[in-house]
Amino acid sequence: MAQVAEEAASEVSSSSNVIRESSSELPLASNHQPELQPTQESTTPVTTTRQTAQNVNGGKQEGDKKPPTKKTPNDFIFGKSIGEGSFSSVYLAKEVSTGTEYAIKVCDKKHILKEKKSEYIMREKAVLTKYARKGELLFYLNKLSSFDMPCSRFYAAEVVEALEYLQTQGVIHRDLKPENILLNERMHILITDFGSSKIIKDDKADRDEANANASASSSKPSHSRRNSFVGTAQYVSPEVLNCKQAYYSSDLWALGCIIFQFLSGGTPFHGGHEYQIFQKICKLEYEFPEGFNTAAADLVTKLLVIDPTKRLGCTELGGMQKLREHPFFEGVVWEGLEHQQAPELMPYLPATDGNPEMWSNQTRTGFDDRRLAEIIISNDGQHDQVLSQPKDEMRKKLEHQAATNEFHCFVENNLILKQGKVFKRKGLFARKRMLLLTEGPHLYYVDYANKVLKGEIPWSKSLRPEAKNFKIFFVHTPNRTYYLESRDSDAHDWERKINEVWQHYYGSKD
Numbered sequence: 001m002a003q004v005a006e007e008a009a010s011e012v013s014s015s016s017n018v019i020r021e022s023s024s025e026l027p028l029a030s031n032h033q034p035e036l037q038p039t040q041e042s043t044t045p046v047t048t049t050r051q052t053a054q055n056v057n058g059g060k061q062e063g064d065k066k067p068p069t070k071k072t073p074n075d076f077i078f079g080k081s082i083g084e085g086s087f088s089s090v091y092l093a094k095e096v097s098t099g100t101e102y103a104i105k106v107c108d109k110k111h112i113l114k115e116k117k118s119e120y121i122m123r124e125k126a127v128l129t130k131y132a133r134k135g136e137l138l139f140y141l142n143k144l145s146s147f148d149m150p151c152s153r154f155y156a157a158e159v160v161e162a163l164e165y166l167q168t169q170g171v172i173h174r175d176l177k178p179e180n181i182l183l184n185e186r187m188h189i190l191i192t193d194f195g196s197s198k199i200i201k202d203d204k205a206d207r208d209e210a211n212a213n214a215s216a217s218s219s220k221p222s223h224s225r226r227n228s229f230v231g232t233a234q235y236v237s238p239e240v241l242n243c244k245q246a247y248y249s250s251d252l253w254a255l256g257c258i259i260f261q262f263l264s265g266g267t268p269f270h271g272g273h274e275y276q277i278f279q280k281i282c283k284l285e286y287e288f289p290e291g292f293n294t295a296a297a298d299l300v301t302k303l304l305v306i307d308p309t310k311r312l313g314c315t316e317l318g319g320m321q322k323l324r325e326h327p328f329f330e331g332v333v334w335e336g337l338e339h340q341q342a343p344e345l346m347p348y349l350p351a352t353d354g355n356p357e358m359w360s361n362q363t364r365t366g367f368d369d370r371r372l373a374e375i376i377i378s379n380d381g382q383h384d385q386v387l388s389q390p391k392d393e394m395r396k397k398l399e400h401q402a403a404t405n406e407f408h409c410f411v412e413n414n415l416i417l418k419q420g421k422v423f424k425r426k427g428l429f430a431r432k433r434m435l436l437l438t439e440g441p442h443l444y445y446v447d448y449a450n451k452v453l454k455g456e457i458p459w460s461k462s463l464r465p466e467a468k469n470f471k472i473f474f475v476h477t478p479n480r481t482y483y484l485e486s487r488d489s490d491a492h493d494w495e496r497k498i499n500e501v502w503q504h505y506y507g508s509k510d
Helices: 109-114 118-126 137-144 149-168 204-210 250-264 274-283 294-303 320-324 369-378 391-404 491-506
Strands: 043-045 076-084 088-095 101-108 181-183 189-191 416-426 429-438 442-447 452-457 464-467 472-476 481-486
Touching: 076 101, 101 109, 137 181, 149 189, 149 250, 149 320, 250 294, 416 491, 429 491, 464 491, 472 491, 481 491
Parallel strands: none
Antiparallel strands: 043 101, 076 088, 088 101, 181 189, 416 429, 416 481, 429 442, 442 452, 464 472, 472 481
8 A cells, every 4th residue: 555645736625634636627537548658667657747727827818828747757856665555656756846845656557557457546646645744644543552532533523624525526535544544744634545436527416326325226337336345344334345336425434433443442343354344344243442432432333324324424414514513523623623733642541440541651740659669669679680690590590481381482482581461452452461571682472361472562772661550551662652451560560670671682771
């Protein structure tokens, strides 16, 4: 999946974060063939520039307009790769004449023609997005596991604004997901990847068809109906999954899935394979985890509705204004949303049995349970210096571990320095794991009920543990923060031990 779509000179809508085409109407992708420029290589950057009406000849008459200048690869300095797709790559490039940065999609012409992907290329070209300097929203969601309420509310509101604008342009995205939501330098969203989108002609008949009653069907296919599955399994709506007519509200279903993921850290529909996911979607089988916000749950319930004409925000139920009025969006100032300061992205662990609401914060004051534990630990004088012991002693310990510890087989013959049962949390979801800190250094986690190694927390000089209270501790890595809950209430001991191992391999943190 390419991280960004190609850019041409376009006009940004003042009411949304989707790029507006410079032409008076969006062309149907099916009426175009790929613009394949002759070059010596098998790839061609898509760099065609379209001029906006405001910038053509200083407002001269239509007949006096100069044709737009066609750009070539020689007009740009190509830099780093910023995205990969199934038949294209995306590069950061700078225009020589202006110094303006662009994201340019370079397509393999032979592959496009062979796989008959011309229509998809032209569909993406018909709906363009600007270069998103901050990358995918999915990156931040994976790193933090979930978003707190202010973040979730703000970005959901921006998606609502973007979807409303797409509707005015006759566009159904059909593959809306966090991976296709990008962030600009101000941390506002841009919607990308319109390869699966449906672009409807700007006439009343086609718009009526897009919002037709879900129970109505026809055996004869039309030019605006897709009879094949498109999208991503976890976010696809039932009508798209069943190859029925696509509706504008198909994107509202995806919005419901995204809001669920924002707050919980996981998608509502998940399974071991796509077929299992599809079955759950068709049966509407999902449940909210403990701690899920009540107003958000109500909104998700009203978006994840089998009948596309019964989803909150669809035309039949009063349109997007009704969606804006939902209590979940209370406090959102819709006017000028794209110019407002985006909230700081923060992870969120809501209150559950035995644990208060909390978030990760590096500054703290006062005398709390963490500080008390630090004082007790710092004065106990019992720090285990296993890693500093002679090699013969280490070897004996390893032999004893191999003979007696049932988890030895998971640690690649490394000496276990600390182990304990934890809940490994991702958003509101938790999994029972055995956490194994070993020499190397390594941090393995094992499904101890089924005796299966599930993964490893990647070590680096940037790794940093952070105890929040006697139970909860975080392990921060460059690409993700791991949320762990000790079942033995020894979170501070885990923090101390991980720091001790870190210092052994990387030296003093000072």
